[in-house]
Amino acid sequence: MYESATRHDWRLEEIEALLALPFNDLLFRAQQVHRQHFDANAVQVSTLLSIKTGACPEDCKYCPQSGHYATGLGKEKLLEIDRVVAQAEAAREAGASRFCMGAAWRSPRERDLPVVLEMVRRVKALGLETCMTLGMLAPAQADQLAEAGLDYYNHNLDTSPEYYGEIITTRTYADRLETLDNVRQAGMKVCSGGILGLGEAPRDRAALLQQLARLDPHPESVPINQLVKVPGTPLEEAEELDPIDFVRAIAVARILMPRSHVRLSAGREQMSESTQALAFLAGANSIFYGDKLLTTANPQAQRDQELFAKLGIDLERREVTGDDDVALRTLAAAGPNTASAQALYYDASLA
Numbered sequence: 001m002y003e004s005a006t007r008h009d010w011r012l013e014e015i016e017a018l019l020a021l022p023f024n025d026l027l028f029r030a031q032q033v034h035r036q037h038f039d040a041n042a043v044q045v046s047t048l049l050s051i052k053t054g055a056c057p058e059d060c061k062y063c064p065q066s067g068h069y070a071t072g073l074g075k076e077k078l079l080e081i082d083r084v085v086a087q088a089e090a091a092r093e094a095g096a097s098r099f100c101m102g103a104a105w106r107s108p109r110e111r112d113l114p115v116v117l118e119m120v121r122r123v124k125a126l127g128l129e130t131c132m133t134l135g136m137l138a139p140a141q142a143d144q145l146a147e148a149g150l151d152y153y154n155h156n157l158d159t160s161p162e163y164y165g166e167i168i169t170t171r172t173y174a175d176r177l178e179t180l181d182n183v184r185q186a187g188m189k190v191c192s193g194g195i196l197g198l199g200e201a202p203r204d205r206a207a208l209l210q211q212l213a214r215l216d217p218h219p220e221s222v223p224i225n226q227l228v229k230v231p232g233t234p235l236e237e238a239e240e241l242d243p244i245d246f247v248r249a250i251a252v253a254r255i256l257m258p259r260s261h262v263r264l265s266a267g268r269e270q271m272s273e274s275t276q277a278l279a280f281l282a283g284a285n286s287i288f289y290g291d292k293l294l295t296t297a298n299p300q301a302q303r304d305q306e307l308f309a310k311l312g313i314d315l316e317r318r319e320v321t322g323d324d325d326v327a328l329r330t331l332a333a334a335g336p337n338t339a340s341a342q343a344l345y346y347d348a349s350l351a
């Protein structure tokens, strides 16, 4: 039995060696780690709402929301608080336990922050866990969000420090790490991961995973995205990512960060059912669901339910009790095809 240890000092060579293991050995090891810390047949689902879409001043080469590229995406204003709350309420009524809100900003402006803080307070008051992704945060902004009741903050490292400059030039890796540190110092939980298929070398994947594992404590959520090649972005012609390499990265993320939720995020629509099944076998245990993941298409809820039913996967739910460590795995006791399980599939992108 391979015993998992929570470490923050993984060397690059060790991670590369894991990525290069025979596939079956790697998945077996990841499964052993996974089963030490999680129900191997449970997957957590989160709902995501874009509260401000498009015209972002950053130049992330993969992103259709960047104002630097002509992707045909309209510029939208910050959603009104009441509209966000109404959607959160509908999500809660449908059974969602966490509500994630994303804005395409470099960082929140001072005049926007009070609005965002009010969104957090009101969504939190519904009894939902709250998560936001708003770009870079200064320490005082992180403190204000935490005081308003924000549970999670998403800020991805995207790729390795070495490859980062090929993908984004408007901010640095150090900026990214600084925001993550500010989030932690403010007492919030961290959601941070990366994107594969950006044209990075295998060593960059190892280095990204090393950076994530270096965070102490590890991020509670680790989204591993596959590039969605959006026409108009500089990466629209990027080389196709080998699904086996994607699954390897999931398995290594599971081994390196044994207690984190490893999330299949953007790119799931392009994945076959077999690849997703392998990713769950490799230790992925979280997904975003609904029709949209910010602005890229996401598999329809119905397809997710059918796949979960085929695989015997149940839904992991977290009960907000005031004690965030109390995980409630009701797992739709009657299985994912029941009405109660279907109620969990709420599309927060719809008005």
Ligand code: SF4
Binding pocket: 056, 057, 058, 059, 060, 063, 064, 065, 066, 067, 103, 104, 105, 106, 135
């Ligand atoms: S990934 Fe985020 S920061 Fe980068 S361009 Fe898109 S919305 Fe802006």
